[in-house]
Amino acid sequence: MDGSVTLDDVMMRFDDFTAIEPTRLTIESGEFFSFLGPSGCGKTTLLNIISGFLTPSEGQVRIGGEPMASVPVNRRPTAMIFQNLALFPLMSVYRNIEFGLEVRNVGRAERRRRADELLDLVALGGSGDKPISALSGGQKQRVAIARALAVEPRVLLLDEPLSALDLKLRQHMRTELKAIQRKTGITFIYITHDQGEALTMSDRVAVMSAGRIQQVADPETLYQRPATAFVAAFVGENNRLPGRVVASDGETTTLDVPGLGRLAGRTGQAQLAVGQSAALFVRPEHLRLDTTGDDTRLEGDVTSVSFEGAWRMLEVCLADGSTRLRVLLGQGAGPAANPVAGHRVELGYAPRDAVVLTDDAPADVDAETGEPLASRTGEGQHAASA
Amino acid sequence: MLHQLKGRFGAPVAMAIVGLVGIWLVVMVVLPQWQMIAYSFHPNLLPAEIGGPKDHWSLTNYATLFDNRIHLAIFFKTLWSSVLVTGLTLLVSYPIAYYLAKVATPGQAALCLLLLVIPFWINEILRTFSWFILLAFRGPLNELLLALGLIDRPIRFLSGDGGVLVGMVYAYILFMVFPLYNAIESLDGNQIRAARDLGAGSVRTHWRVVIPHAKPGIATGCIMTFMLAAGSYAVPALLGSPGSRWFTQIIYNWFFEGGDWNQGAAYAFLLLVLCIGFMSLVMRLFKVGLADIAR
Numbered sequence: 001m002d003g004s005v006t007l008d009d010v011m012m013r014f015d016d017f018t019a020i021e022p023t024r025l026t027i028e029s030g031e032f033f034s035f036l037g038p039s040g041c042g043k044t045t046l047l048n049i050i051s052g053f054l055t056p057s058e059g060q061v062r063i064g065g066e067p068m069a070s071v072p073v074n075r076r077p078t079a080m081i082f083q084n085l086a087l088f089p090l091m092s093v094y095r096n097i098e099f100g101l102e103v104r105n106v107g108r109a110e111r112r113r114r115a116d117e118l119l120d121l122v123a124l125g126g127s128g129d130k131p132i133s134a135l136s137g138g139q140k141q142r143v144a145i146a147r148a149l150a151v152e153p154r155v156l157l158l159d160e161p162l163s164a165l166d167l168k169l170r171q172h173m174r175t176e177l178k179a180i181q182r183k184t185g186i187t188f189i190y191i192t193h194d195q196g197e198a199l200t201m202s203d204r205v206a207v208m209s210a211g212r213i214q215q216v217a218d219p220e221t222l223y224q225r226p227a228t229a230f231v232a233a234f235v236g237e238n239n240r241l242p243g244r245v246v247a248s249d250g251e252t253t254t255l256d257v258p259g260l261g262r263l264a265g266r267t268g269q270a271q272l273a274v275g276q277s278a279a280l281f282v283r284p285e286h287l288r289l290d291t292t293g294d295d296t297r298l299e300g301d302v303t304s305v306s307f308e309g310a311w312r313m314l315e316v317c318l319a320d321g322s323t324r325l326r327v328l329l330g331q332g333a334g335p336a337a338n339p340v341a342g343h344r345v346e347l348g349y350a351p352r353d354a355v356v357l358t359d360d361a362p363a364d365v366d367a368e369t370g371e372p373l374a375s376r377t378g379e380g381q382h383a384a385s386a
Numbered sequence: 387m388l389h390q391l392k393g394r395f396g397a398p399v400a401m402a403i404v405g406l407v408g409i410w411l412v413v414m415v416v417l418p419q420w421q422m423i424a425y426s427f428h429p430n431l432l433p434a435e436i437g438g439p440k441d442h443w444s445l446t447n448y449a450t451l452f453d454n455r456i457h458l459a460i461f462f463k464t465l466w467s468s469v470l471v472t473g474l475t476l477l478v479s480y481p482i483a484y485y486l487a488k489v490a491t492p493g494q495a496a497l498c499l500l501l502l503v504i505p506f507w508i509n510e511i512l513r514t515f516s517w518f519i520l521l522a523f524r525g526p527l528n529e530l531l532l533a534l535g536l537i538d539r540p541i542r543f544l545s546g547d548g549g550v551l552v553g554m555v556y557a558y559i560l561f562m563v564f565p566l567y568n569a570i571e572s573l574d575g576n577q578i579r580a581a582r583d584l585g586a587g588s589v590r591t592h593w594r595v596v597i598p599h600a601k602p603g604i605a606t607g608c609i610m611t612f613m614l615a616a617g618s619y620a621v622p623a624l625l626g627s628p629g630s631r632w633f634t635q636i637i638y639n640w641f642f643e644g645g646d647w648n649q650g651a652a653y654a655f656l657l658l659v660l661c662i663g664f665m666s667l668v669m670r671l672f673k674v675g676l677a678d679i680a681r
Contacts, residue, residue: 086574
């Protein structure tokens with residue numbers, strides 16, 4: 001059972017609005033793959049194209065290698081979990097789960113047996129006769145999962161299914177979804193704007209912005225080695241310092257940041273040229289107060305300290321008077337790390353912990369083919385490490 | 387209710403409102419109805435005999451229907467034909483309502499609704515009469531079918547029940563489309579998508595998801611259409627043939643040709659009972675309550 005999903009230069013246009021730029025991507029069979037992006041970035045459109053609710057303007061979708069262009073929604077080997085779950089409110093839990101089997105003319109006894117199996121899988125055994133209205137939010141969630149799994153899809157599509165749940169339940173369901181995915185071995189394609197969900201559950205994540213895939217990578221790579229300024233800013237928290245490139249080689253790039261002088265960071269992209277505008281990104285946890293010899297140093301005044309339990313978050317206004325940095329201090333940060341608002345502090349970071357990327361994310365296209373870089377990363381290479 | 391009115395408008399205005407509504411109900415609704423019921427249980431008498439020894443309560447007017455085979459046949463035929471009209475109207479209206487509610491863009495829906503409503507700006511008699519012209523032996527429909535070579539000689543559409551059925555379906559379509567539209571419109575589009583996604587074809591999607599959801603709307607539409615059809619006079623009078631007499635025509639005859647109001651009232655009351663019976667049957671069949679229909 002091959003549950004791989006391939007997008008062959010899929011592109012979607014609505015009148016004169018391009019919802020999806022030409023995209024080439026392969027999602028491996030059995031993978032937990034997420035599309036992460038702000039609302040309106042095209043991720044739901046992409047999901048609808050895979051499920052068959054939308055026909056792409058150009059390109060095609062293949063599932064397990066088979067072209068899906070002429071396969072209607074109800075014949076595709078996919079099942080969708082809708083954002084609002086879309087359970088059938090007039091049917092019992094059993095009837096909901098058995099719906100897809102009934103369509104496939106599975107006999108009554110066999111239907112019930114499979115439904116019971118699935119209810120056990122989602123830890124709802126014995127609730128089959130309940131009406132949908134008698135279930136809690138989390139239980140409805142589980143029924144939706146069971147209903148989708150009942151049709152034995154090769155690919156399960158999940159459209160922000162956890163967004164209606166409260167925080168505790170959401171975090172619990174993350175673990176559970178991941179466990180169900182492991183147990184069933186089905187390809188999960190997960191759509192979310194919540195990076196916590198994407199990072200904790202996924203094998204790989206595609207970060208999307210304005211109809212374009214910015215980067216495809218495993219969660220760690222995404223966090224440690226963002227390929228574009230958008231990814232650096234969108235995934236996790238980051239401090240952004242814009243400036244102009246004064247020197248760049250494969251290893252290190254130095255920026256001239258107005259009011260702050262020269263700052264160095266790892267070269268994040270291949271095509272950084274001297275004189276172009278770029279931004280240095282340094283994460284709050286990489287800024288420290290007890291600086292060491294090789295650190296790039298910055299000076300500023302603490303404007304606020306907020307205690308978050310396991311850590312403290314400082315806001316520091318730098319010497320230029322306008323740039324504000326967020327600094328995360330762990331509990332073991334030492335006696336020097338106990339500043340209060342108004343203190344002048346010296347901050348430092350190791351240049352290898354910061355990254356310089358082309359600012360404002362201009363068209364990230366491959367200079368030779370004119371295709372988005374993302375399509376190459378989708379084949380398994382990593383654009384940012386070039 | 388009265389309490390709320392008092393709170394909002396003060397006692398005098400509240401009493402006035404309630405009083406006026408009460409008077410309207412009693413004078414315009416209850417008393418005339420009561421008068422008709424009372425008529426129906428009394429024999430038809432000369433004015434001089436009213437209040438005399440012959441003026442007593444009796445069931446003879448009701449018995450007439452069951453003694454008169456032809457009238458009884460027409461009574462049941464009216465029932466059956468009204469059921470048929472209701473079914474046909476539902477069949478025609480469901481696709482229209484579904485299209486309006488779920489398929490059409492707002493612009494298309496508005497245009498479509500306008501096109502549906504415009505003919506209803508014209509008097510029912512005139513609309514019915516235009517069907518009479520359309521369906522006539524030498525009318526445009528026959529001409530068209532002849533010109534297209536689909537038939538060899540004109541068809542008598544207006545003999546038998548065909549004309550009446552067509553006319554009624556057309557006359558009452560809005561009373562079916564609007565309740566259906568309201569019901570289907572409130573269905574979450576994702577339910578339809580989910581059914582499709584789980585493998586259901588369109589027939590099953592409608593049967594299992596859309597129609598169960600639209601049940602209160604279907605019940606409302608059916609009840610309204612049935613009542614209007616059973617109580618219709620103009621359509622059978624204009625489009626009917628001698629063989630397709632409607633029970634309302636008999637009632638009319640008792641009142642205005644036979645001059646026997648008492649007998650007419652009894653027949654009218656029986657028709658009312660029939661309608662109420664049908665309504666409760668439909669409500670039970672569809673498992674909907676009055677509250678669902680009022681929505």
